Amino acid sequence: MSTLRTPLCESPSIFPASLRQQNHPRPQVGTEELISRGMIWRAEKTANHCARARQGDLLRSIPFNVPEIDAQLPTGGLACGAIHELYYQDSTNISSVPSLLPAFFVARTIHSYCSVPLSSWKQTNDKTFPFFIVWIGKRSWPTPFSLPFRFLRSCIFIDPPTHTLTLWAIETALRSPAVKLVISDCPRISLTTTKRLSNAAKTHNSTALLLRQHKDIDLPSSSSTKWLISPTPSLHLFPLWRLSLERNKGGTPLFRSWIIGMESGYEEREEVSLRVFSPLVNRGHEEKASLQRFGT
Amino acid sequence: MALPLAQALCPNAHTEPFDPLRDIEALYALARWCIRFSPLVGLDPELISARDSSTPEKLSPCHYGITIDLTGTERLHRDLQQCVNLLHSVFKGRARIALTPTIGASWALSRYMMRERPWVILSCAEIPSALQELPLQALRVDDVCVRLLKEVGVQRIGKLLALPRHTLSQRFGKKLLYRLEQALGEIEERLLTIEMPREFAISRTFEPPLVTRRSIVMIIQHLFQSIVTELREHKKAAKYFQLTISDTTDRTIRKELPLAAATSNQSHLSSIIEPIIDTLHFFGEVREVRIAAHQIESKTSEQHTFSTSQQTYPTEQQRQELMNNFCVRIGKDRVTFAKLNHSYVPERSFCYRPALSSTDDVHLAEEIPSYNLNERPSILFPSPEPISTISMLPDKPPSYINWRGRRLSITAGVGPERIAPEWWRSNVQHDSFTERDYFRIQDEIGRWLWVYRDRQSLEWFLHGMWI
Numbered sequence: 001m002s003t004l005r006t007p008l009c010e011s012p013s014i015f016p017a018s019l020r021q022q023n024h025p026r027p028q029v030g031t032e033e034l035i036s037r038g039m040i041w042r043a044e045k046t047a048n049h050c051a052r053a054r055q056g057d058l059l060r061s062i063p064f065n066v067p068e069i070d071a072q073l074p075t076g077g078l079a080c081g082a083i084h085e086l087y088y089q090d091s092t093n094i095s096s097v098p099s100l101l102p103a104f105f106v107a108r109t110i111h112s113y114c115s116v117p118l119s120s121w122k123q124t125n126d127k128t129f130p131f132f133i134v135w136i137g138k139r140s141w142p143t144p145f146s147l148p149f150r151f152l153r154s155c156i157f158i159d160p161p162t163h164t165l166t167l168w169a170i171e172t173a174l175r176s177p178a179v180k181l182v183i184s185d186c187p188r189i190s191l192t193t194t195k196r197l198s199n200a201a202k203t204h205n206s207t208a209l210l211l212r213q214h215k216d217i218d219l220p221s222s223s224s225t226k227w228l229i230s231p232t233p234s235l236h237l238f239p240l241w242r243l244s245l246e247r248n249k250g251g252t253p254l255f256r257s258w259i260i261g262m263e264s265g266y267e268e269r270e271e272v273s274l275r276v277f278s279p280l281v282n283r284g285h286e287e288k289a290s291l292q293r294f295g296t
Numbered sequence: 297m298a299l300p301l302a303q304a305l306c307p308n309a310h311t312e313p314f315d316p317l318r319d320i321e322a323l324y325a326l327a328r329w330c331i332r333f334s335p336l337v338g339l340d341p342e343l344i345s346a347r348d349s350s351t352p353e354k355l356s357p358c359h360y361g362i363t364i365d366l367t368g369t370e371r372l373h374r375d376l377q378q379c380v381n382l383l384h385s386v387f388k389g390r391a392r393i394a395l396t397p398t399i400g401a402s403w404a405l406s407r408y409m410m411r412e413r414p415w416v417i418l419s420c421a422e423i424p425s426a427l428q429e430l431p432l433q434a435l436r437v438d439d440v441c442v443r444l445l446k447e448v449g450v451q452r453i454g455k456l457l458a459l460p461r462h463t464l465s466q467r468f469g470k471k472l473l474y475r476l477e478q479a480l481g482e483i484e485e486r487l488l489t490i491e492m493p494r495e496f497a498i499s500r501t502f503e504p505p506l507v508t509r510r511s512i513v514m515i516i517q518h519l520f521q522s523i524v525t526e527l528r529e530h531k532k533a534a535k536y537f538q539l540t541i542s543d544t545t546d547r548t549i550r551k552e553l554p555l556a557a558a559t560s561n562q563s564h565l566s567s568i569i570e571p572i573i574d575t576l577h578f579f580g581e582v583r584e585v586r587i588a589a590h591q592i593e594s595k596t597s598e599q600h601t602f603s604t605s606q607q608t609y610p611t612e613q614q615r616q617e618l619m620n621n622f623c624v625r626i627g628k629d630r631v632t633f634a635k636l637n638h639s640y641v642p643e644r645s646f647c648y649r650p651a652l653s654s655t656d657d658v659h660l661a662e663e664i665p666s667y668n669l670n671e672r673p674s675i676l677f678p679s680p681e682p683i684s685t686i687s688m689l690p691d692k693p694p695s696y697i698n699w700r701g702r703r704l705s706i707t708a709g710v711g712p713e714r715i716a717p718e719w720w721r722s723n724v725q726h727d728s729f730t731e732r733d734y735f736r737i738q739d740e741i742g743r744w745l746w747v748y749r750d751r752q753s754l755e756w757f758l759h760g761m762w763i
Contacts, residue, residue, distance in 0.1 A: 088763070091741050092702060098763055099674040130610055132618065143760070144634040144646045145672040152634050157648055158622055159630045169626060176618040178610035231742035231763075237710050238670045239744040239762040262669055 062105065062112050062207065068258060068276050069243075073225070074250040077112075078105065082224035083198050083208040085186075087217050087246075089230045097211035098229050099142035101241075102183045104262060104274060105209060106133050106155070107148050109181045129154040134173040136166055137185025140211050163187040167197075174200040174208055186210035194221040217246065224249045232259060240277060316352035319360065327362045327490050333379065336365035338487040358407050358433075363399055365487055380414045396423060399487060400479030404434035404453075420481040427479060428454030435475045441468050496534060497588035498523050505544050505581035512541070512582050513573055519587045520569055524562045527589060531596065533558035534589035537565075541576075542584040549576060556623045556631070556651055557616030558593040564617050568624050619651055628652045640715055641729055642676060642759060670736070671713075673746045673760030680757035683747065687756075693735040694747065699758055704739040711735035712749075734759070 063070050063077030070076050078084060088098045110129050129151045135141050138159040144152055160166040166187060173182045174197060189197075201208050210223070217226065226247035234240040244257040259277040303309060320343060330337045340359040346352040366376055373379035380395045387393075393414035394405035401423045405415045408430045417426055427434065430453050432442045445468060450456050456464075456476065465473040478485045498519050506512050516539065527534055535558040541549040551572060559565060622631045632648035639645050685694035693709025712733035721727070731751040738744050746760040 090743060096675070096761075096763055100669070100762060103674060132610075132615065141634075141648070142674045143672060143676050144636055145667045146669060146674040147634070149636065152636070155634060156619075156622070156651065157632045157634060158626060159632075160626050161630070165626055169622065172621055172625075173618070176610075176614065176621075178615040178618050231744075233707060233740070233742040234738060234744075237708065237736075239738075240742065 059112055062108050064274055065108065066260075066274050066276055069245075069274075072245060072248065072251060072256050074248070078108075078207065078209075079224050080180075080207050081202045081205040083194065083201050083210060083222070085210045085212050085221060085223045085226045085247075087212055087214045087226065087228045089214040089228060097137075097139050097185050099140060100146055100239075100262060101227075101229055101243075102135075102140065102209055102211065103142045103146040105183070106151075106181065109133065109207070110148060110151055110154070113180060131180040132156055132173075132176075132178050133181045133183070134158060134169075134179055135183050136160065136169050136173070137211075140183055140185040167193060170197060170208060170210075171200050174206045175204055176206075177204060179204075179206055182206065182208040184208065184210055186212050188213070188216055188219070189221075191220040191222065194223060198222045198224075223247065234261070236261065236277075238263075314353075316355065317347065317350075320347050320352060323360055323362065324490065328492065330362055330364055331490075331492055333373075333383070334364050334366050334369050336367075336487060336489050338363045338365070338489045341488050344488060361403070361406065363402065363487055365489075366395070376418070377416055380416055384414050396426075398423065398479055398481040399485045400436070400475060401427060401481070403436065404430050404479060408434040423480055424457055428452065428457070432456065435472070435479060437472050437475055441472050444468055445472075493592065494530065494532075495588075496523055496527060496530075496532070496592060497586065498526070499584060499586035501584045502582065505583045507581055509578060512578055512585070515585055516541075516573055516587075517566070517569070519585060520565060521562060523587050523589055524560055524565055527560040527592075531594060532592050533560040533595040535559075535591035535593065536589070538588045538590065540584075540586040540588075541578065541582055542586075543579050544581045544583050545579065547579050549578070551576065553624050554628050554652065556619035556628075558591065558595065559616070559620060560595060561613075561617070564620070568620060571625060623652060640718060642672070642715070643729075645672075670762075673744075673762050675763050676746075676760040677758070680748070680759045683756050683758050685747075685756045687749075691733065693737050694756065697737075697739075697745075697747065697756070697758070699745075704741075706737045706739055708738040709735050710737075715748075 059080055061073070061075035061077035061079050073079070086098060086101065088096060110133075113131065114129065131154065133151075133155045135155060135157045138157075141157050147155060158169055160169050166184065167189065170182055170184050170186070173179045197208060197210075200206075214228070217228065224247075225245065228244040228246050229241050230244075232240050232242045238261055240259055240261045242257060243260045244255070246255070248256075261275050261277055263273050263275060299311060303311070323339065323343075327337050327339055340361060340363075342355060342359045343352075346355040346359075366373070366379060369379070370376060373382075376395060380393055383391070383393055389412065392406045392411075394402045394409070394417075395414060396402045396405065396417040397420050401417065404427055405417075409415060409426075415426070417423060431451065432445055432453065434453065435456075445451070445456065450459070453476075461473065464476070474483070477483045500515060500519065502515075506515065520537075523534075523537075535555050537553040537555075539549075539551040539553070553568065553572065555568075619631065629650050631651045633651055634646060635649050636646050637644055681699065684698040686696045687694035691712050693711055694706055696706060697704050712735055714731065714733050716731045717727055717729050730753075732748040733751060734746060734748040736744055737747055744762040745758055746762075747756060747758050749756050
């Protein structure tokens with residue numbers, strides 16, 4: 001691009017003229033006055049940003065915010081600096097990967113790192129989450145309606161053409177300081193590969209959620225947790241899933257399973273919440289009337 | 297004249313919205329083209345300052361012009377009159393051209409003297425007589441000064457020249473006298489010139505040609521290092537690199553590196569190019585290696601961290617480096633951002649845009665249709681899959697569906713949600729989208745599916761899932 005040749009001029013100083021004079025005594029100005037004059041607002045803003053980010057950097061887990069589940073996990077949530085595996089199973093054996101639960105983790109990650117309610121985010125000056133969340137593999141991409149709208153700019157969607165490039169992309173994303181969560185439609189990988197990915201995640205305190213085929217659930221891996229999700233019939237008018245914790249490194253070895261559902265509001269759709277439903281609850285009498293209306 | 301009136305008077309008139317910034321860019325490109333006539337080509341300072349302050353709407357059209365300093369180019373053009381005639385013919389007579397010894401006189405004559413042929417004045421002595429009949433605005437003075445002069449009966453430059461000079465600055469301001477003397481050539485005027493974009497390219501020709509792969513790789517890395525050093529010396533960064541390798545049989549390998557963000561970081565560029573070089577297959581003896589950097593951007597040094605302690609949040613540079621890695625290795629079209637569109641039609645309500653082309657308009661949550669988790673599925677099929685169903689008309693959800701060769705009984709359903717064509721769109725007549733009734737249904741194993749019935753063909757389709 002061309003530049004215009006302009007005459008040289010004196011570079012502007014950030015200090016007022018009175019402070020630039022050589023023989024003039026420098027006035028004693030308090031910090032608060034400097035802030036009120038707008039002279040050190042940038043420093044203050046940067047410091048706030050650093051403090052918030054530092055708080056995020058020290059984060060060791062992304063909690064589900066569901067006491068029943070968090071209590072089972074050794075770090076009180078999905079451990080940061082580790083890889084986790086999510087398997088999907090239904091009786092039709094269709095080849096697909098879950099997307100709603102990963103989208104929930106995206107919302108929880110942003111919430112945990114920002115430490116502010118996402119719905120009030122627009123009240124602050126910053127409109128972007130400082131880190132990237134990387135979705136790898138087209139099958140894993142959810143519709144943007146499942147994701148926090150305001151932070152779509154923080155989500156990168158990558159479609160590698162080969163399995164080799166998929167693994168390269170996962171590792172590159174995990175090793176980047178700009179990434180905090182990687183969600184990938186993962187091909188069949190060996191124990192060595194999972195160890196390599198675990199090391200990358202551990203070194204850079206980033207988290208990977210690998211969406212794997214159900215047939216690979218018994219393959220050895222170095223992931224911290226393995227989750228199995230499957231749809232379950234619901235008497236409510238929204239989807240329910242059975243979420244099973246199949247592996248829990250460093251936690252209780254007991255097999256645990258929950259019936260979960262997700263909710264969100266119109267105005268605060270970033271505040272996606274997970275609810276544990278008891279499988280014994282039967283509100284069929286409430287649903288029957290509405291179902292009859294539809295002739296089902 | 298108002299546009300509707302103009303269109304009524306001249307129905308076939310071609311109209312386009314006024315876009316001054318685009319006009320300035322076009323004028324700038326034209327000025328760069330004019331460098332072939334003289335190395336010193338300039339634009340009006342008012343034009344540049346209006347562009348920099350983003351207020352070009354207020355600028356007078358008189359400032360949209362190009363100044364070419366032909367001093368010293370007589371040997372090139374042989375005759376300045378011939379050069380002016382050439383310019384006149386190049387612009388097909390649509391440009392108003394004046395050649396005078398001063399910028400001010402050229403500016404005045406080209407803007408305010410209506411004449412088909414170019415003005416040519418080669419001596420300063422002829423300038424006063426040429427300017428005599430021109431209005432005072434031709435001297436580039438402001439409206440206040442013109443009004444003051446009109447109040448005392450001075451409306452033409454000829455009358456102004458008759459007034460004693462020493463009284464002018466006291467009565468009408470210093471600017472008037474300054475501009476008058478500039479036009480007459482009594483004081484000099486600086487020309488705000490433009491510069492040709494510098495080309496960053498480096499090449500090496502080898503005799504005898506390179507044979508071993510190791511030496512070819514070494515020279516490629518060395519050339520990349522050289523070009524990055526050159527960029528850094530000029531405080532520039534490039535967003536697009538092109539590597540060309542020619543062998544002795546005139547076969548050429550071209551590799552393009554389109555980056556997401558401009559860079560002049562040597563280590564980052566090395567990490568990008570090394571895997572690319574590994575994939576290159578050289579045919580034989582390499583005769584020439586050339587690397588060119590395009591899409592040059594200015595780069596300034598900036599402080600990344602406020603304190604010297606451990607960095608806790610990613611810098612813009614780290615984010616850009618990640619995007620560059622992905623774009624070069626995976627492909628610029630395969631790295632995308634999601635964008636929400638202002639549409640109620642599910643297929644058009646969002647799209648994935650390549651990261652390189654995306655701008656800040658990725659999400660505007662207040663302006664797009666709002667849905668909660670249960671209203672739109674988490675997976676939307678690229679094209680709806682046809683299904684066969686058993687359902688009651690007119691608006692009941694299906695009781696059974698056949699999908700992918702499997703019969704599924706439906707245990708619950710919610711709907712219909714009718715989505716109609718968006719009649720407010722201009723191309724609705726050519727829109728293939730027809731009215732649909734969408735249902736959320738639950739099959740026997742608990743999956744929630746998003747199905748619809750086309751109200752025109754009454755066929756059923758599965759469009760998405762909550763999974």
